[in-house]
Amino acid sequence: MDVVDFYTGSWISDDRAAVRRVLAPDAEVEWNLDAAVDDEELVQTLHRIAVFADAVTVVSRSPADDGAALVYELTAPFGTVRMAEFLAVEGGRVTEVRQVYDVVAVDRFFPGLYDH
Amino acid sequence: MSIPEVHLVCGTRPEAVQLAPVAGAMTAAGLLRPVLVAGGPEPDAVARTLARYRLQPEISLREPAGNGHAELVGAMIHDLDRLWAGRTPSAVLVQGASITSLAAALAAHWRRIPVVHVEAGLRAESPDRPAYRDDDRRLVTQVAALHLAPTALAAMNLLDERRATGDVLVSGSTLVDAALQAAGPGRAANRRLVLAVTEHTPARVLVAGARRLIERYPDVHVRLATSEPVHLDVDRVTVTAELSHADLSRSLSEASLLITDSAGLQEAPSFGVPALLLGPVAERIEALEAGCARLIDPDIGMLVRESAHLLDSQVRRAAMVAGDNPYGDGHAARRAAQATAALLGLAVPPEPMPSRRIAPTVSGAHA
Numbered sequence: 001m002d003v004v005d006f007y008t009g010s011w012i013s014d015d016r017a018a019v020r021r022v023l024a025p026d027a028e029v030e031w032n033l034d035a036a037v038d039d040e041e042l043v044q045t046l047h048r049i050a051v052f053a054d055a056v057t058v059v060s061r062s063p064a065d066d067g068a069a070l071v072y073e074l075t076a077p078f079g080t081v082r083m084a085e086f087l088a089v090e091g092g093r094v095t096e097v098r099q100v101y102d103v104v105a106v107d108r109f110f111p112g113l114y115d116h
Numbered sequence: 117m118s119i120p121e122v123h124l125v126c127g128t129r130p131e132a133v134q135l136a137p138v139a140g141a142m143t144a145a146g147l148l149r150p151v152l153v154a155g156g157p158e159p160d161a162v163a164r165t166l167a168r169y170r171l172q173p174e175i176s177l178r179e180p181a182g183n184g185h186a187e188l189v190g191a192m193i194h195d196l197d198r199l200w201a202g203r204t205p206s207a208v209l210v211q212g213a214s215i216t217s218l219a220a221a222l223a224a225h226w227r228r229i230p231v232v233h234v235e236a237g238l239r240a241e242s243p244d245r246p247a248y249r250d251d252d253r254r255l256v257t258q259v260a261a262l263h264l265a266p267t268a269l270a271a272m273n274l275l276d277e278r279r280a281t282g283d284v285l286v287s288g289s290t291l292v293d294a295a296l297q298a299a300g301p302g303r304a305a306n307r308r309l310v311l312a313v314t315e316h317t318p319a320r321v322l323v324a325g326a327r328r329l330i331e332r333y334p335d336v337h338v339r340l341a342t343s344e345p346v347h348l349d350v351d352r353v354t355v356t357a358e359l360s361h362a363d364l365s366r367s368l369s370e371a372s373l374l375i376t377d378s379a380g381l382q383e384a385p386s387f388g389v390p391a392l393l394l395g396p397v398a399e400r401i402e403a404l405e406a407g408c409a410r411l412i413d414p415d416i417g418m419l420v421r422e423s424a425h426l427l428d429s430q431v432r433r434a435a436m437v438a439g440d441n442p443y444g445d446g447h448a449a450r451r452a453a454q455a456t457a458a459l460l461g462l463a464v465p466p467e468p469m470p471s472r473r474i475a476p477t478v479s480g481a482h483a
Contacts, residue, residue: 032258034278060190062197062223069193069226071186082251084259086226100225102254104277 003089004068008058011043014050019043024093031099033106035114042097048113049074066090076109119149120206120460125196126173127156127216132165133361134211134235137293137449139171145450147457151175151205155196156216157188168362169297175199185215192219193226200227206460207261209452211235211290213253225259232456234290236263237270240399262459264452266291266382266443267402268471287451288469291361292444295383298362299369303387310338310423311371313359313379317394317414319344322375325419326353332420333427339367341379372433373426375419381409382443390436392422402442409436445469 010018029042053074060071067088074081088096126132139150154162154173180191208224210217211234221231241250265271266289274284312322319342326338330352337352341359348355374384374391384391391409403409412418457463
Protein backbone atom coordinates (compact mmCIF):
# COMPACT_ATOMS: atom_id res chain seq x y z
CA MET A 1 0.00 0.00 0.00
CA ASP A 2 1.45 3.37 -0.94
CA VAL A 3 1.54 6.42 1.26
CA VAL A 4 -1.50 8.07 -0.30
CA ASP A 5 -3.64 4.95 0.06
CA PHE A 6 -2.46 4.50 3.64
CA TYR A 7 -3.37 8.10 4.50
CA THR A 8 -6.83 7.97 2.91
CA GLY A 9 -7.58 4.53 4.29
CA SER A 10 -6.52 5.64 7.75
CA TRP A 11 -8.65 8.73 8.03
CA ILE A 12 -11.68 7.18 6.35
CA SER A 13 -11.55 4.35 8.89
CA ASP A 14 -11.07 6.90 11.69
CA ASP A 15 -7.63 5.67 12.70
CA ARG A 16 -6.24 8.91 14.08
CA ALA A 17 -2.99 7.34 15.26
CA ALA A 18 -2.25 6.07 11.76
CA VAL A 19 -3.02 9.47 10.24
CA ARG A 20 -0.62 11.14 12.69
CA ARG A 21 2.06 8.55 11.83
CA VAL A 22 1.87 9.18 8.10
CA LEU A 23 1.85 12.96 8.37
CA ALA A 24 5.34 14.45 8.39
CA PRO A 25 6.09 16.40 11.60
CA ASP A 26 6.33 19.66 9.71
CA ALA A 27 3.52 18.91 7.26
CA GLU A 28 1.95 21.98 5.71
CA VAL A 29 -1.82 22.03 5.88
CA GLU A 30 -4.19 24.38 4.05
CA TRP A 31 -7.91 24.36 3.59
CA ASN A 32 -10.67 26.69 2.52
CA LEU A 33 -12.75 26.33 5.67
CA ASP A 34 -13.20 29.53 7.60
CA ALA A 35 -11.01 28.42 10.49
CA ALA A 36 -7.31 28.17 11.29
CA VAL A 37 -5.72 24.81 10.62
CA ASP A 38 -2.64 22.88 11.65
CA ASP A 39 -1.91 19.18 11.49
CA GLU A 40 -3.77 18.36 14.71
CA GLU A 41 -6.85 20.38 13.68
CA LEU A 42 -6.76 18.48 10.38
CA VAL A 43 -6.69 15.15 12.18
CA GLN A 44 -9.59 16.17 14.41
CA THR A 45 -11.68 17.43 11.49
CA LEU A 46 -11.10 14.25 9.52
CA HIS A 47 -12.10 12.32 12.62
CA ARG A 48 -15.36 14.27 12.88
CA ILE A 49 -16.12 13.61 9.22
CA ALA A 50 -15.37 9.90 9.55
CA VAL A 51 -17.62 9.61 12.57
CA PHE A 52 -20.52 11.68 11.22
CA ALA A 53 -20.57 10.56 7.60
CA ASP A 54 -22.57 7.57 6.48
CA ALA A 55 -19.87 6.93 3.89
CA VAL A 56 -16.67 8.48 2.59
CA THR A 57 -15.73 7.54 -0.95
CA VAL A 58 -12.67 8.41 -3.02
CA VAL A 59 -14.35 9.03 -6.36
CA SER A 60 -11.30 10.23 -8.25
CA ARG A 61 -7.58 9.75 -7.79
CA SER A 62 -4.93 11.41 -9.96
CA PRO A 63 -1.40 10.31 -9.16
CA ALA A 64 1.68 12.44 -9.70
CA ASP A 65 5.36 11.76 -9.12
CA ASP A 66 5.31 13.51 -5.78
CA GLY A 67 1.75 13.05 -4.54
CA ALA A 68 -1.82 12.79 -5.69
CA ALA A 69 -5.02 14.73 -6.23
CA LEU A 70 -8.15 13.14 -4.80
CA VAL A 71 -11.83 13.92 -4.97
CA TYR A 72 -14.03 12.57 -2.20
CA GLU A 73 -17.74 12.31 -1.68
CA LEU A 74 -18.67 12.67 1.96
CA THR A 75 -22.16 11.27 2.40
CA ALA A 76 -24.07 12.63 5.37
CA PRO A 77 -27.63 11.77 6.42
CA PHE A 78 -29.17 14.66 4.46
CA GLY A 79 -26.79 15.09 1.55
CA THR A 80 -23.36 14.68 0.03
CA VAL A 81 -20.37 17.02 0.15
CA ARG A 82 -17.61 17.06 -2.44
CA MET A 83 -14.05 17.62 -1.24
CA ALA A 84 -10.84 17.83 -3.27
CA GLU A 85 -7.55 17.06 -1.60
CA PHE A 86 -4.02 17.58 -2.88
CA LEU A 87 -1.25 15.64 -1.21
CA ALA A 88 2.52 15.96 -1.48
CA VAL A 89 4.58 12.94 -0.44
CA GLU A 90 8.25 12.78 0.39
CA GLY A 91 10.30 10.18 2.19
CA GLY A 92 7.31 7.97 2.86
CA ARG A 93 5.36 10.71 4.67
CA VAL A 94 2.68 13.17 3.62
CA THR A 95 4.39 16.56 3.69
CA GLU A 96 1.55 18.74 2.41
CA VAL A 97 -2.24 18.51 2.60
CA ARG A 98 -4.42 21.04 0.80
CA GLN A 99 -8.15 20.56 1.04
CA VAL A 100 -10.90 22.28 -0.90
CA TYR A 101 -14.39 21.72 0.46
CA ASP A 102 -17.70 22.66 -1.05
CA VAL A 103 -18.28 24.93 1.91
CA VAL A 104 -21.93 25.56 1.08
CA ALA A 105 -22.61 21.83 1.27
CA VAL A 106 -20.44 21.51 4.40
CA ASP A 107 -22.49 24.14 6.19
CA ARG A 108 -25.68 22.36 5.09
CA PHE A 109 -24.83 18.73 5.70
CA PHE A 110 -21.95 18.75 8.22
CA PRO A 111 -23.05 21.44 10.68
CA GLY A 112 -20.51 22.08 13.40
CA LEU A 113 -17.67 20.45 11.49
CA TYR A 114 -15.37 23.33 12.28
CA ASP A 115 -15.43 26.43 14.47
CA HIS A 116 -15.93 29.68 12.59
CA MET B 117 9.77 41.11 -21.26
CA SER B 118 7.87 38.13 -22.63
CA ILE B 119 4.12 38.20 -22.68
CA PRO B 120 2.60 35.91 -20.01
CA GLU B 121 0.94 32.81 -21.36
CA VAL B 122 -2.62 32.10 -20.30
CA HIS B 123 -4.30 28.77 -20.98
CA LEU B 124 -7.97 28.66 -21.94
CA VAL B 125 -9.24 25.11 -21.51
CA CYS B 126 -12.11 23.97 -23.74
CA GLY B 127 -13.63 20.53 -23.41
CA THR B 128 -16.90 20.94 -25.26
CA ARG B 129 -18.41 23.06 -28.03
CA PRO B 130 -20.15 25.48 -25.63
CA GLU B 131 -16.88 26.11 -23.83
CA ALA B 132 -15.12 26.75 -27.13
CA VAL B 133 -17.86 29.18 -28.19
CA GLN B 134 -17.58 31.15 -24.98
CA LEU B 135 -13.79 31.17 -24.67
CA ALA B 136 -13.10 32.02 -28.34
CA PRO B 137 -14.06 35.70 -27.92
CA VAL B 138 -11.88 35.91 -24.80
CA ALA B 139 -8.89 34.58 -26.72
CA GLY B 140 -9.56 37.17 -29.40
CA ALA B 141 -9.82 39.97 -26.87
CA MET B 142 -6.57 38.92 -25.20
CA THR B 143 -4.76 38.91 -28.52
CA ALA B 144 -6.19 42.33 -29.36
CA ALA B 145 -5.14 43.82 -26.02
CA GLY B 146 -1.62 42.44 -26.38
CA LEU B 147 -1.00 41.98 -22.66
CA LEU B 148 -1.43 38.21 -22.54
CA ARG B 149 -0.78 35.36 -24.94
CA PRO B 150 -3.87 33.15 -25.04
CA VAL B 151 -3.24 29.46 -25.59
CA LEU B 152 -6.31 27.41 -26.40
CA VAL B 153 -6.19 23.93 -24.90
CA ALA B 154 -8.58 21.27 -26.21
CA GLY B 155 -8.68 18.97 -23.27
CA GLY B 156 -11.93 17.18 -22.80
CA PRO B 157 -14.38 14.69 -24.16
CA GLU B 158 -14.94 16.42 -27.53
CA PRO B 159 -11.52 17.49 -28.86
CA ASP B 160 -12.54 17.30 -32.52
CA ALA B 161 -15.75 19.25 -31.95
CA VAL B 162 -13.79 21.85 -30.03
CA ALA B 163 -11.35 22.25 -32.92
CA ARG B 164 -14.21 22.57 -35.43
CA THR B 165 -15.96 25.16 -33.28
CA LEU B 166 -12.83 27.23 -32.79
CA ALA B 167 -12.20 27.14 -36.53
CA ARG B 168 -15.45 29.07 -37.04
CA TYR B 169 -13.79 31.92 -35.13
CA ARG B 170 -10.54 31.47 -37.10
CA LEU B 171 -8.86 29.96 -34.06
CA GLN B 172 -7.35 26.58 -33.36
CA PRO B 173 -6.24 24.75 -30.25
CA GLU B 174 -2.52 25.13 -29.71
CA ILE B 175 -2.51 22.15 -27.37
CA SER B 176 -4.73 19.09 -27.76
CA LEU B 177 -4.80 16.54 -25.01
CA ARG B 178 -5.81 12.96 -25.58
CA GLU B 179 -9.45 12.12 -25.08
CA PRO B 180 -9.72 11.13 -21.41
CA ALA B 181 -10.21 7.46 -20.71
CA GLY B 182 -12.68 6.31 -18.12
CA ASN B 183 -16.29 5.68 -17.38
CA GLY B 184 -18.38 8.15 -15.53
CA HIS B 185 -17.90 11.63 -14.21
CA ALA B 186 -15.36 10.94 -11.48
CA GLU B 187 -13.06 8.76 -13.57
CA LEU B 188 -13.02 11.31 -16.36
CA VAL B 189 -12.25 14.12 -13.93
CA GLY B 190 -9.39 12.09 -12.47
CA ALA B 191 -7.93 11.29 -15.87
CA MET B 192 -8.12 14.90 -16.99
CA ILE B 193 -6.54 16.24 -13.81
CA HIS B 194 -3.67 13.83 -14.40
CA ASP B 195 -3.18 14.92 -18.02
CA LEU B 196 -3.43 18.62 -17.29
CA ASP B 197 -1.06 18.32 -14.36
CA ARG B 198 1.52 16.70 -16.61
CA LEU B 199 1.06 19.47 -19.15
CA TRP B 200 1.41 22.23 -16.59
CA ALA B 201 4.37 20.59 -14.86
CA GLY B 202 6.36 21.24 -18.01
CA ARG B 203 4.61 24.34 -19.36
CA THR B 204 3.20 26.40 -16.54
CA PRO B 205 0.86 29.22 -17.60
CA SER B 206 0.43 32.41 -15.61
CA ALA B 207 -3.30 31.77 -15.32
CA VAL B 208 -5.88 29.23 -16.44
CA LEU B 209 -9.33 30.16 -17.72
CA VAL B 210 -12.20 27.73 -17.44
CA GLN B 211 -15.80 28.20 -18.44
CA GLY B 212 -19.02 26.98 -16.87
CA ALA B 213 -19.44 23.70 -15.06
CA SER B 214 -18.35 20.91 -17.35
CA ILE B 215 -16.14 17.97 -16.43
CA THR B 216 -13.35 19.79 -18.21
CA SER B 217 -13.74 23.02 -16.29
CA LEU B 218 -13.81 21.19 -12.95
CA ALA B 219 -10.74 19.12 -13.81
CA ALA B 220 -8.82 22.10 -15.17
CA ALA B 221 -9.68 24.25 -12.16
CA LEU B 222 -8.55 21.57 -9.73
CA ALA B 223 -5.39 20.76 -11.70
CA ALA B 224 -4.46 24.45 -11.85
CA HIS B 225 -5.14 24.90 -8.15
CA TRP B 226 -2.90 21.91 -7.47
CA ARG B 227 -0.06 23.71 -9.29
CA ARG B 228 -1.00 27.00 -7.59
CA ILE B 229 -1.87 28.56 -10.92
CA PRO B 230 -4.56 31.26 -10.59
CA VAL B 231 -7.92 30.16 -11.97
CA VAL B 232 -10.26 32.56 -13.76
CA HIS B 233 -13.82 31.27 -13.97
CA VAL B 234 -15.80 32.52 -16.95
CA GLU B 235 -19.60 32.28 -16.64
CA ALA B 236 -19.27 31.99 -12.88
CA GLY B 237 -22.05 31.98 -10.32
CA LEU B 238 -24.73 30.05 -12.21
CA ARG B 239 -26.77 27.89 -9.89
CA ALA B 240 -29.61 25.61 -10.95
CA GLU B 241 -30.83 23.82 -7.88
CA SER B 242 -34.00 24.46 -5.98
CA PRO B 243 -35.61 22.47 -3.17
CA ASP B 244 -37.60 20.39 -5.63
CA ARG B 245 -34.87 20.22 -8.27
CA PRO B 246 -31.48 19.25 -6.87
CA ALA B 247 -28.86 19.89 -9.53
CA TYR B 248 -25.74 17.80 -9.31
CA ARG B 249 -23.83 20.16 -11.54
CA ASP B 250 -24.05 22.76 -8.81
CA ASP B 251 -21.64 20.57 -6.82
CA ASP B 252 -19.09 20.99 -9.60
CA ARG B 253 -19.86 24.67 -9.96
CA ARG B 254 -19.34 25.33 -6.28
CA LEU B 255 -16.07 23.42 -6.23
CA VAL B 256 -14.77 25.46 -9.18
CA THR B 257 -15.87 28.58 -7.32
CA GLN B 258 -13.84 27.54 -4.30
CA VAL B 259 -10.57 27.38 -6.23
CA ALA B 260 -11.09 30.33 -8.59
CA ALA B 261 -9.19 33.53 -7.93
CA LEU B 262 -11.40 35.60 -10.22
CA HIS B 263 -15.09 35.06 -10.91
CA LEU B 264 -16.51 36.55 -14.10
CA ALA B 265 -20.24 36.54 -13.55
CA PRO B 266 -22.51 36.90 -16.59
CA THR B 267 -25.25 38.69 -14.67
CA ALA B 268 -25.88 40.48 -11.41
CA LEU B 269 -27.88 37.48 -10.21
CA ALA B 270 -24.91 35.18 -10.79
CA ALA B 271 -22.70 37.63 -8.89
CA MET B 272 -25.18 37.59 -6.00
CA ASN B 273 -24.94 33.79 -5.88
CA LEU B 274 -21.18 34.11 -5.48
CA LEU B 275 -21.46 36.74 -2.76
CA ASP B 276 -23.98 34.51 -0.96
CA GLU B 277 -21.27 31.85 -0.95
CA ARG B 278 -18.88 34.25 0.77
CA ARG B 279 -16.73 35.10 -2.22
CA ALA B 280 -14.91 38.41 -1.72
CA THR B 281 -16.52 41.30 -3.55
CA GLY B 282 -13.21 42.27 -5.12
CA ASP B 283 -12.86 38.83 -6.69
CA VAL B 284 -16.22 39.02 -8.49
CA LEU B 285 -16.83 41.00 -11.67
CA VAL B 286 -20.11 41.25 -13.54
CA SER B 287 -18.63 40.91 -17.00
CA GLY B 288 -21.67 39.86 -19.00
CA SER B 289 -21.75 36.60 -20.91
CA THR B 290 -19.22 35.97 -23.63
CA LEU B 291 -21.95 33.94 -25.34
CA VAL B 292 -23.47 37.26 -26.41
CA ASP B 293 -20.10 38.42 -27.74
CA ALA B 294 -19.77 35.20 -29.73
CA ALA B 295 -23.26 35.58 -31.17
CA LEU B 296 -22.70 39.17 -32.28
CA GLN B 297 -19.38 38.23 -33.86
CA ALA B 298 -20.88 35.27 -35.69
CA ALA B 299 -23.89 37.17 -37.01
CA GLY B 300 -21.94 40.17 -38.25
CA PRO B 301 -23.26 43.71 -38.39
CA GLY B 302 -26.23 43.34 -40.74
CA ARG B 303 -29.79 42.87 -39.50
CA ALA B 304 -32.66 41.83 -41.71
CA ALA B 305 -35.47 44.37 -42.05
CA ASN B 306 -39.18 43.47 -41.98
CA ARG B 307 -38.45 40.17 -40.36
CA ARG B 308 -41.23 37.58 -40.39
CA LEU B 309 -39.22 34.55 -39.37
CA VAL B 310 -40.17 32.47 -36.36
CA LEU B 311 -37.18 30.54 -35.09
CA ALA B 312 -38.04 27.50 -33.01
CA VAL B 313 -35.12 25.77 -31.31
CA THR B 314 -35.67 22.98 -28.86
CA GLU B 315 -33.64 20.38 -27.06
CA HIS B 316 -36.19 18.80 -24.75
CA THR B 317 -39.63 19.77 -25.98
CA PRO B 318 -41.27 17.11 -28.17
CA ALA B 319 -40.86 18.05 -31.83
CA ARG B 320 -44.50 17.20 -32.52
CA VAL B 321 -45.53 20.24 -30.46
CA LEU B 322 -43.44 22.54 -32.61
CA VAL B 323 -44.42 20.92 -35.87
CA ALA B 324 -48.11 21.32 -35.08
CA GLY B 325 -47.53 24.87 -33.90
CA ALA B 326 -45.59 25.73 -37.04
CA ARG B 327 -48.38 24.40 -39.26
CA ARG B 328 -50.97 26.55 -37.53
CA LEU B 329 -48.82 29.67 -37.66
CA ILE B 330 -48.14 29.49 -41.38
CA GLU B 331 -51.83 28.83 -42.04
CA ARG B 332 -52.69 31.95 -40.09
CA TYR B 333 -49.91 34.22 -41.38
CA PRO B 334 -49.18 34.01 -45.13
CA ASP B 335 -45.99 36.07 -44.75
CA VAL B 336 -44.44 34.11 -41.88
CA HIS B 337 -41.67 31.55 -42.27
CA VAL B 338 -40.78 29.08 -39.56
CA ARG B 339 -37.30 27.66 -39.09
CA LEU B 340 -37.40 24.65 -36.82
CA ALA B 341 -34.25 23.18 -35.27
CA THR B 342 -34.68 20.13 -33.16
CA SER B 343 -32.59 17.24 -31.96
CA GLU B 344 -35.35 14.81 -32.99
CA PRO B 345 -35.51 13.63 -36.59
CA VAL B 346 -38.44 15.40 -38.26
CA HIS B 347 -39.65 14.84 -41.83
CA LEU B 348 -41.88 17.68 -42.88
CA ASP B 349 -42.59 18.92 -46.39
CA VAL B 350 -44.53 22.12 -45.89
CA ASP B 351 -44.01 25.43 -47.65
CA ARG B 352 -42.47 28.12 -45.46
CA VAL B 353 -41.35 25.64 -42.81
CA THR B 354 -37.67 24.72 -42.80
CA VAL B 355 -36.51 21.90 -40.60
CA THR B 356 -32.87 21.56 -39.67
CA ALA B 357 -30.89 19.42 -37.30
CA GLU B 358 -29.32 21.08 -34.30
CA LEU B 359 -27.84 24.45 -35.19
CA SER B 360 -24.26 25.38 -34.49
CA HIS B 361 -23.96 28.48 -32.36
CA ALA B 362 -22.85 30.51 -35.38
CA ASP B 363 -25.88 29.35 -37.39
CA LEU B 364 -28.16 30.00 -34.44
CA SER B 365 -26.78 33.53 -34.18
CA ARG B 366 -27.26 34.23 -37.86
CA SER B 367 -30.81 32.89 -37.68
CA LEU B 368 -31.54 35.15 -34.73
CA SER B 369 -30.37 38.12 -36.73
CA GLU B 370 -33.13 37.31 -39.25
CA ALA B 371 -35.88 36.38 -36.78
CA SER B 372 -38.83 38.23 -35.35
CA LEU B 373 -39.63 35.70 -32.65
CA LEU B 374 -37.75 32.92 -30.87
CA ILE B 375 -39.46 29.87 -29.44
CA THR B 376 -37.06 27.86 -27.34
CA ASP B 377 -36.59 25.68 -24.33
CA SER B 378 -33.03 26.88 -23.82
CA ALA B 379 -30.85 27.71 -26.81
CA GLY B 380 -30.72 31.28 -27.98
CA LEU B 381 -32.45 32.72 -24.94
CA GLN B 382 -29.40 34.69 -23.85
CA GLU B 383 -28.50 35.95 -27.30
CA ALA B 384 -31.97 36.84 -28.62
CA PRO B 385 -32.38 40.24 -26.87
CA SER B 386 -29.19 41.50 -28.52
CA PHE B 387 -30.86 40.94 -31.89
CA GLY B 388 -34.12 42.57 -30.80
CA VAL B 389 -35.88 39.22 -30.75
CA PRO B 390 -38.42 38.45 -27.99
CA ALA B 391 -38.55 34.87 -26.79
CA LEU B 392 -41.21 32.43 -25.73
CA LEU B 393 -39.60 30.05 -23.30
CA LEU B 394 -41.17 26.62 -23.20
CA GLY B 395 -41.57 25.52 -19.58
CA PRO B 396 -42.30 24.07 -17.19
CA VAL B 397 -39.34 25.76 -15.51
CA ALA B 398 -36.68 28.24 -16.49
CA GLU B 399 -33.09 27.75 -15.42
CA ARG B 400 -32.02 31.24 -16.45
CA ILE B 401 -34.63 33.63 -15.13
CA GLU B 402 -33.02 36.97 -15.98
CA ALA B 403 -34.77 37.13 -19.34
CA LEU B 404 -38.13 36.61 -17.65
CA GLU B 405 -37.44 39.30 -15.09
CA ALA B 406 -36.25 41.68 -17.79
CA GLY B 407 -39.40 41.06 -19.80
CA CYS B 408 -37.62 39.95 -22.96
CA ALA B 409 -38.93 36.38 -22.59
CA ARG B 410 -42.16 34.83 -21.40
CA LEU B 411 -42.45 31.39 -19.87
CA ILE B 412 -45.25 29.35 -21.43
CA ASP B 413 -46.49 25.81 -21.14
CA PRO B 414 -45.14 23.58 -23.90
CA ASP B 415 -48.48 22.78 -25.45
CA ILE B 416 -49.67 23.53 -28.96
CA GLY B 417 -52.54 25.83 -28.07
CA MET B 418 -50.49 27.99 -25.76
CA LEU B 419 -47.60 28.14 -28.21
CA VAL B 420 -49.83 29.31 -31.08
CA ARG B 421 -51.77 31.77 -28.93
CA GLU B 422 -48.67 33.44 -27.47
CA SER B 423 -46.86 33.47 -30.81
CA ALA B 424 -49.84 35.11 -32.49
CA HIS B 425 -50.07 37.67 -29.70
CA LEU B 426 -46.57 38.81 -30.58
CA LEU B 427 -46.70 38.34 -34.35
CA ASP B 428 -49.81 40.50 -34.47
CA SER B 429 -48.09 43.51 -32.95
CA GLN B 430 -44.68 44.92 -33.70
CA VAL B 431 -45.22 47.21 -30.70
CA ARG B 432 -45.60 44.26 -28.33
CA ARG B 433 -42.44 42.66 -29.71
CA ALA B 434 -40.48 45.87 -29.49
CA ALA B 435 -41.68 46.50 -25.94
CA MET B 436 -40.31 43.17 -24.79
CA VAL B 437 -36.82 43.91 -26.05
CA ALA B 438 -36.67 47.66 -25.49
CA GLY B 439 -34.34 47.28 -22.51
CA ASP B 440 -30.76 46.05 -22.61
CA ASN B 441 -29.90 42.38 -22.84
CA PRO B 442 -29.59 41.20 -19.21
CA TYR B 443 -27.04 38.57 -20.26
CA GLY B 444 -24.47 40.82 -21.87
CA ASP B 445 -23.66 43.89 -23.87
CA GLY B 446 -21.12 42.39 -26.26
CA HIS B 447 -18.09 43.53 -24.24
CA ALA B 448 -17.75 40.60 -21.86
CA ALA B 449 -14.68 39.17 -23.58
CA ARG B 450 -12.84 42.48 -23.38
CA ARG B 451 -13.66 42.69 -19.67
CA ALA B 452 -12.51 39.10 -19.16
CA ALA B 453 -9.21 39.79 -20.89
CA GLN B 454 -8.63 42.99 -18.93
CA ALA B 455 -9.65 41.43 -15.62
CA THR B 456 -7.23 38.54 -16.19
CA ALA B 457 -4.47 40.99 -17.00
CA ALA B 458 -5.36 42.92 -13.85
CA LEU B 459 -5.19 39.73 -11.80
CA LEU B 460 -1.61 39.35 -13.02
CA GLY B 461 -0.78 42.99 -12.31
CA LEU B 462 -0.67 44.05 -15.95
CA ALA B 463 -3.70 46.33 -16.15
CA VAL B 464 -6.25 48.12 -14.03
CA PRO B 465 -9.43 46.17 -13.38
CA PRO B 466 -12.22 46.86 -15.85
CA GLU B 467 -15.50 48.47 -14.98
CA PRO B 468 -18.33 45.96 -14.63
CA MET B 469 -21.07 45.68 -17.20
CA PRO B 470 -23.35 48.67 -16.67
CA SER B 471 -26.61 48.04 -14.91
CA ARG B 472 -29.35 47.12 -17.29
CA ARG B 473 -31.40 49.88 -18.83
CA ILE B 474 -35.02 49.14 -18.02
CA ALA B 475 -37.45 49.20 -20.87
CA PRO B 476 -40.01 51.98 -20.66
CA THR B 477 -43.56 50.88 -20.07
CA VAL B 478 -45.49 50.78 -23.30
CA SER B 479 -49.17 51.35 -22.93
CA GLY B 480 -51.09 48.37 -24.21
CA ALA B 481 -47.97 46.31 -24.74
CA HIS B 482 -49.46 43.38 -22.91
CA ALA B 483 -53.01 43.99 -23.89
